[in-house]
Amino acid sequence: MNMKDKSWKEIPIGGLIEKGGTAMEYKTGSWRTFRPVVDKSKCINCLQCWIYCPDSSIKAENGMMAGFDYEHCKGCGICATICPVKCIKMEQEKK
Numbered sequence: 001m002n003m004k005d006k007s008w009k010e011i012p013i014g015g016l017i018e019k020g021g022t023a024m025e026y027k028t029g030s031w032r033t034f035r036p037v038v039d040k041s042k043c044i045n046c047l048q049c050w051i052y053c054p055d056s057s058i059k060a061e062n063g064m065m066a067g068f069d070y071e072h073c074k075g076c077g078i079c080a081t082i083c084p085v086k087c088i089k090m091e092q093e094k095k
């Protein structure tokens with residue numbers, strides 16, 4: 001289902017996800033007011049951010065933190081809060 005093709009009258013009440021494996025179709029990045037930005041020079045690749053991100057929006061490659069999936073990151077700031085070395089900053093989104 002492509003959400004762009006449907007009006008509010010056609011989507012399920014409350015935006016209910018009707019079946020598994022469809023979360024990738026919901027591009028929640030447009031909800032963001034603040035975006036996470038990482039300073040990789042300070043990152044210790046503990047992947048705590050990857051574990052705690054509620055939207056699976058932390059990218060990991062070869063066991064290392066590799067940035068963000070900005071199409072799905074909602075800007076909740078959990079990654080910045082949980083990071084033990086505080087190398088993720090939340091910056092105002094430019095619209």
Ligand code: SF4
Binds near residue numbers: 056072075076
């Ligand atoms: S701001 Fe929230 S949604 Fe975005 S990457 Fe961090 S924890 Fe995930």
Ligand code: SF4
Binds near residue numbers: 043047084088
């Ligand atoms: S929590 Fe912080 S230090 Fe750990 S992988 Fe994420 S950005 Fe790097």
